[in-house]
Amino acid sequence: MSWRDNLSDASFRGAAFKVADTFTEVGRRNVLHQYPFSDTPYVEDLGKDADQFTINGYVVQNIANGYDYWGGRDALISALREEGSGKLVHPFLGEQQVALVGKARLTESFMEGGIARFTMTFVQAEKIEKLFSAATVDFIDLVDKTADETKALWLDTFTGIYTTVGAAGHVVADAVDTMQSYLTMTRSVISSIRNAPAAAISIALGFVASVESTLSNVINLPCDLANSIVSGMDSLNNLAGIVGETATGEAFGECSGYLKSRSETDKSSVVNAALALTDFGKSADDEDKSAYGGALDPMDTTDTTSANIQSDNREAIVNTVKAVAITDAAQTAVRTDYESYEDAMSALNSITDKLESFLLALGESTLNFDEGYKAMNSLRAAITGAMIDKGASLARIVYYEVPPAVIPSLVLAYDRYGDLDRESQIVARNRPLITHPGFLPQSETIELLSE
Secondary structure (H helix, E strand, O other): OOHHHHOOOOEEOOEEOEEEEEEEEOOEEEEEEOOOOOOOOEEEEEEEOOOEEEEEEEEEOOOOOOOOOHHHHHHHHHHHHOOOOEEEEEOOOEEEEEEEOOOOEEEOOOOOOOEEEEEEEEEEOOOHHHHHHHOOOOHHHHHHHHHHHHHHHHHHHHHHHOOOOOOOHHHHHHHHHHHHHHHHHHHHHHHOOOOOOHHHHHHHHHHHHHHHHOHHHHOOOHHHHHHHHHHHHHHHHHHOOOOOHHHOOEEEOOOOOOEEEEOOOOHHHHHHHHHHHHHOOOEOOOOOOOOOOOOEOOOOOOOHHHHHHHHHHHHHHHHHHHHHHHHHHHHHHOOOOOOEHHHHHHHHHHHHHHHHHHHHHHHHOOOOOHHHHHHHHHHHHHHHHHHHHHHHOOEOEEEEEOOOOOOOHHHHHHHHHOOHHHHHHHHHHOOOOOOEOOEOOOOOEEEEEOO
C-alpha cells in the first residue's frame, strides 16, 4: 500500500475539492519575557496553540461533473461563507473541526479555463456548543490554587536564602527588627480597613500578636519563620472571610464576636491594605516610604561577611512579605463584588501594577528568586483571567451632565433605572460631589451605571 492509498478525499462542510498542496502549523503559545539586568529569559507556556491549516485547493471540470465546475465552485463558496465551525476532511490529516481564518481567495482566469483555485486557511476550533459548555471556569478556585502554589514556592525560596547559622548576634537582631517592622506595619494597615466590625479587627490583630509572641522561637528556623510571614498576612484574609471554611462570608458580632451574618467588611479596602504592604522594606531615608510604617534603617556594613548575610536575610523577608501580600490581594479581589466593569479593572490594574514592579525588582536581584518569579507570573495570568471574566457581566460607567435645575437623586434614580432603591448607589458613587441627595450639583458631570 502506497502513501496515496491513505489519502482522504478533501471537502469542507461536504463541498468537495482537489488539493495541490497544504501547509500545517502546530505548536504551543509560548510568551518570551526578558527583563532589564537579567541575563536569563523566562518562557511562559500558556498552553497548546490551535493547529492551523493552509490549503491550496481547486475545483476543476471533468467527466464526473460533466465538464461543468461551476456547481462545485459555488458549493465550496457557500460552505466558506457559513457561520461557525465546520468539518474539514484534510487529505493527509483526516477529519478536523475547523473555522475559516479571514477570507479565502478564489482565482479564475481566461488563460487557465475550467478551473477555480482556492487558497484557504483554517484554524482548529471546537463546536460552538462545546465552547459554551466549557466556559464555566471556577476562577475563584483557579486563583486560590495558583495562590497556594505561589505561597508554597515562596516558602521554599525563602528557606533556600535565609540563614542565621554562624551569623553574628547583630545579624539575628536585625532579622528580628525586620519582622517586627513588618508586623507593626500590618497592624497599621488593618486599622485602615473600612466597615470592619470591631470584633473582626480584634481577631485580625490577634493573628499578628500570635506571630509576634513566637518570633524569638522561630527566628533561627527558616521554614518556621517563612510560615510566620504567611500567618501574619492571614489577619487580612480573615477580614476578607477567606481563612477557615466556616468563617467564609460571615460577620462577627460587634462586641460578642459571635458569627451571625454576612460580613460587611469592605473587601476592596482589604485589597488596598494588602497592596500597601508591598511598600514594606523601603529605607527609612526614602521620601516615598509608606505612611503605614515598614521602613528599615540602613545596615552596618563594617563587617563585610555579616553585612552580606544580613542583606540577604533582609531581602528574603521583604520579598516574601511582598509576594504573600500580592497573592492575598488577588485572592480577595476575585471575591469582591464590584458595581461596574471599570471598578473591577481598576482593582486588577492596582494588583498588576504592584506585581510588575515586584517582578522587575526580582529580575534585578542577585539572589535566586527564579522559582518565586515564575510563580508570580502564573499568578498574574490567573488573576487577569479571573478579573476580566468577573468584569464582563458588569455594567459600564457612563457620564451624566446634571441639568441646570433642582433635581433630587431620587428622581434621577427613578428616571434612569425605574428603581428608587438605586438612589443610594448614585449618591455613594459621586461623593463628595453630591453633598445632599435632594440637590444634584447643577451643570456638573456625575457617574452613573449603564444598567
